[in-house]
Amino acid sequence: MNAAAALEIEGLRKSFGNNLVLEGVDLSVGEHEVVCLIGASGSGKSTLLRCVNLLEPIDAGRIVVAGQEITRRGVDVNLVRRRIGIVFQAFNLFPHMSVLENVTLAPRLALHRDRREAEEEARELLGRFGLSDKVDAYPDHLSGGQQQRVAIVRALAMQPRLMLLDEVTSALDPELVGEVLDVIGELAAGGMTMVIATHEMGFARDIATRVCFLDGGVILEQGPPEQMFGSPRQSRTQQFLQRIVSAHRL
Amino acid sequence: MASEGDRRAGLEVDEPRRSRILGGLGSVEGPGGAAIATLSTIVFFVVVGVAITHAPGWHEVRKTFFDWGEFKSSFPEVARAFLLNCKIFSIAECFILAFALLLAVLRSLPGPVFFPLRALAIVYADFFRGVPTILVIAILGFGAPALQVSGVPTSTTLWGIVALVLVYSAYVSEVYRAGIDSVHPSQEAAARSLGLTRGQTLRKVILPQAVRRVIPPLLNDFIGLQKDTALVGTLGAIEAFNQASIDTNATFNYTAYLAAAVLFVAITIPLARFTDWLIARDRRRLQALGAFA
Numbered sequence: 001m002n003a004a005a006a007l008e009i010e011g012l013r014k015s016f017g018n019n020l021v022l023e024g025v026d027l028s029v030g031e032h033e034v035v036c037l038i039g040a041s042g043s044g045k046s047t048l049l050r051c052v053n054l055l056e057p058i059d060a061g062r063i064v065v066a067g068q069e070i071t072r073r074g075v076d077v078n079l080v081r082r083r084i085g086i087v088f089q090a091f092n093l094f095p096h097m098s099v100l101e102n103v104t105l106a107p108r109l110a111l112h113r114d115r116r117e118a119e120e121e122a123r124e125l126l127g128r129f130g131l132s133d134k135v136d137a138y139p140d141h142l143s144g145g146q147q148q149r150v151a152i153v154r155a156l157a158m159q160p161r162l163m164l165l166d167e168v169t170s171a172l173d174p175e176l177v178g179e180v181l182d183v184i185g186e187l188a189a190g191g192m193t194m195v196i197a198t199h200e201m202g203f204a205r206d207i208a209t210r211v212c213f214l215d216g217g218v219i220l221e222q223g224p225p226e227q228m229f230g231s232p233r234q235s236r237t238q239q240f241l242q243r244i245v246s247a248h249r250l
Numbered sequence: 251m252a253s254e255g256d257r258r259a260g261l262e263v264d265e266p267r268r269s270r271i272l273g274g275l276g277s278v279e280g281p282g283g284a285a286i287a288t289l290s291t292i293v294f295f296v297v298v299g300v301a302i303t304h305a306p307g308w309h310e311v312r313k314t315f316f317d318w319g320e321f322k323s324s325f326p327e328v329a330r331a332f333l334l335n336c337k338i339f340s341i342a343e344c345f346i347l348a349f350a351l352l353l354a355v356l357r358s359l360p361g362p363v364f365f366p367l368r369a370l371a372i373v374y375a376d377f378f379r380g381v382p383t384i385l386v387i388a389i390l391g392f393g394a395p396a397l398q399v400s401g402v403p404t405s406t407t408l409w410g411i412v413a414l415v416l417v418y419s420a421y422v423s424e425v426y427r428a429g430i431d432s433v434h435p436s437q438e439a440a441a442r443s444l445g446l447t448r449g450q451t452l453r454k455v456i457l458p459q460a461v462r463r464v465i466p467p468l469l470n471d472f473i474g475l476q477k478d479t480a481l482v483g484t485l486g487a488i489e490a491f492n493q494a495s496i497d498t499n500a501t502f503n504y505t506a507y508l509a510a511a512v513l514f515v516a517i518t519i520p521l522a523r524f525t526d527w528l529i530a531r532d533r534r535r536l537q538a539l540g541a542f543a
Contacts, residue, residue, distance in 0.1 A: 053443050082445030092440035096458050105454060106444035158444060 005064070006031045006162055006193040007052065012061035014044075014051055021047045023217030024061070029162075029195060034188045036204035036225075037197040039214035040240060045197035046089075048214070049164040052195070053086045066161060082110055085155030086164040089171050091147040093139040093154070099126065100135045103154045111158070118157075125153045129183050145176030149183055156187075163187065165196040169203075181207075201244055205229050213237045313503075320505035324497040328506060331493035332513045335479040338407065338489070342414045342479075343472060350419040354426035355452065371423070378420035384481050387413040391485035410482030418475050425467045429460035466532070469525040473518045480514075490514070 007029040014022040021044045029035050037045045050056045052063055054070060054077045063071045070080045094102050103122040107113040126135055129149050139147055148168055155163060165184065169177045181203050188194065188207050198204055204211055204225060211228040213221045213236075221234045232238050302308065356364075357371040378386070390413045395404040403409070433456050441451040483492035490510040497506035 050439075055439055055443060077442075078445045078447055081443055084443075086443045088436065088440065090436060092436045094437065094440070094455055094459075096462065106441075106446060109450050109454065110445040110447075154444070 005029060006033070006066060007195065008064040009048075009052070010062050010064075012048070012051060012063065013059045014047055014056060015059055021217060022051070025214075025217070025219055027212065027219060029193060031193055032191045033209045034192075034194045034196065034207055036208040036211045037195065037214055038199075038201065038204060038211060038240075043214040044217055045214055046166050049086065049166045049195060049197055052164055053084050054080055055086075078110065082106075082158055083160055084162045084164060085158060085160035087148070087151050087155050087166065087168050089167040091139070091144070091151045091171070093147055093151055095139050098136050098138055099131065099142075099150050102139070102150060103157045106154070107157050122153070122157055125156055126150075129153055129186075130179075143176060144172045145179045148172065148180045152180075152183055152187075161193065163192055163194045165194060165198070167197050167199060169198070169200055201229065201241075213240065215240070315504050315508055317503055317505045320497075320501065320503045321509055324494065324506035325509045327497065328490050328493050328509045329513060331488050332490035332510070334407070334487060334489040335476070335514075336517075338411055338414070338479045338482055339472075339476050342411050342418065342475060345411075345415045346418045346422050346475070347468075349415060350422035351426055351457075353419060353423035354430060355457075357423070357427055358430050375420045375423055378417050379424075381417075383413070383417045383478055384484065386417050387481050387484065389413075390416075391482070406485040407482060407487040410485050410487065414475065414478060414482070418471065418478075421474075422468065422471050425464050425471060426460065428467075429464035430456060432463055433459045466525050466529045469521060469528070473521050473525075476518050476521070477514060480510075 005028050007027070009025055009027040012022050012025040013020070025044075025048060027035070027048075037048065039045055047056060051058050052065075058071055061071070062069055065080065065084065068080075069075070070077075094105070097105065100119060100122055103126065104113075104115070104118040107118040107121070108115060123132070123135060126132060129152070131146065131149060131153065134142060134146060134150070139150070142150065148171075152168070168184070169180050172180065177200070181200065184194070184196070184203075185207055196204070196208070206225075208225045210222060211225050212219045213228065213232070213234070215236050221228070221232060221237045228237070229241065232241060353371045353374060356367045357375075359367055387410055390409040391406045394402060394409045395406060437455055437459065438451055441455040442448075446454070479489065480491040483489045483495075486492070488496075490513055491507075494506040494510040498504050
């Protein structure tokens with residue numbers, strides 16, 4: 001096993017009832033790597049991310065984050081999650097809290113940060129992503145793009161070593177996708193290690209250091225984006241990309 | 251007239267989602283509508299009033315239930331006794347809010363470890379929702395002081411309050427539970443993914459949203475509680491109903507009961523209107539956000 005790996009997944013299996021979603025996934029993500037997961041809906045991209053964040057218990061296999069096996073019994077899930085940020089397709093902001101409260105809640109409760117300190121950092125982060133004027137707004141009054149940017153900032157406020165992005169632009173109007181992708185691009189440029197489930201192939205091609213194609217519960221093929229999008233080896237990958245091209249998504 | 255009709259039609263187009271059912275008394279549209287409503291209301295009540303006062307036996311009814319002199323003489327005492335109802339209600343309400351929340355939280359605990367607590371909460375709610383309130387009041391109010399065990403309070407009113415808390419907590423815990431269940435699981439996922447513990451998630455994310463949503467049904471239960479304080483009178487405490495009974499037993503005139511009824515209604519109706527207003531406000535907010543789902 002590579003000691004420097006930020007994330008190491010071995011033989012991960014997960015089923016919901018009789019529905020076997022992940023049939024033995026192996027994946028190694030190095031520090032500062034940006035891995036994009038592509039594949040049809042229902043191929044297990046989201047499930048994989050949720051397993052890494054321990055939101056779903058796994059059936060078999062192991063997940064190692066920065067050298068620590070997080071799927072072992074007795075691991076403090078709260079400590080693990082504090083180091084792994086996840087952003088969801090539907091934003092999942094807390095509707096009863098202002099933007100600032102959304103962002104400072106976890107640092108204050110989970111990291112026991114002083115309120116003023118946490119707020120100062122939150123304002124700085126929000127400012128960095130063009131949300132300075134939304135600090136006191138409530139999620140209901142923000143556009144989808146703004147909400148998703150706040151959700152990203154909320155995850156970043158915990159200073160995670162690893163970010164998981166679960167189809168973060170799928171619920172957005174087309175004209176709002178760009179602003180969210182820009183934020184993610186900025187994170188990648190800053191060296192953040194990320195695993196991104198996405199349907200935005202153009203974005204994946206631009207940002208990924210590696211692209212993984214999920215099919216039938218396994219990573220069927222992976223490689224650098226030029227190779228994956230230029231000359232995929234597996235026929236299933238070719239078919240999938242063909243469908244994407246004909247749907248004008250690439 | 252035609253132009254006014256058009257304008258009113260236009261108003262309806264502007265507010266197509268305004269509810270006539272939940273709009274309550276407020277759904278009289280336009281100045282013409284208000285005039286028609288006023289006129290029809292006057293005509294209706296004059297006709298009903300004349301019909302009632304000319305009915306055979308009206309004279310006896312008025313003497314027995316609507317005797318102004320009796321009302322004036324009994325009202326001060328009944329009102330003073332009604333303060334006890336208010337006291338019972340206020341004390342009971344505080345304990346119910348806290349105890350019911352505890353029951354609801356116990357019932358929402360996940361995992362096999364907490365099965366006994368979940369089961370306990372379910373059995374509790376089933377039992378106390380199934381037994382008539384007056385029975386619980388009688389068992390505790392007459393039974394507990396009769397034990398004559400040292401340390402057990404002998405105040406019947408206190409035991410009446412305990413009974414009300416036990417019964418109403420069962421109902422209110424169900425209201426809380428509905429609120430907790432209505433918060434989408436993705437909210438819990440978001441909070442837990444940030445590293446918050448289960449307890450922190452419940453306190454800061456789930457419960458604030460849940461409680462806000464169930465305020466109208468909570469108030470509804472408290473309207474019921476206010477009325478049921480009269481049941482404590484069966485234990486002998488001199489509250490409004492008991493005081494009125496004493497008056498009627500002395501005079502064989504039942505106007506004192508009416509005085510008690512007026513006092514109860516004076517408290518419950520404003521609360522009912524306030525509840526309606528809260529529901530209407532939440533509805534408007536949701537509509538303003540275009541998120542009526």
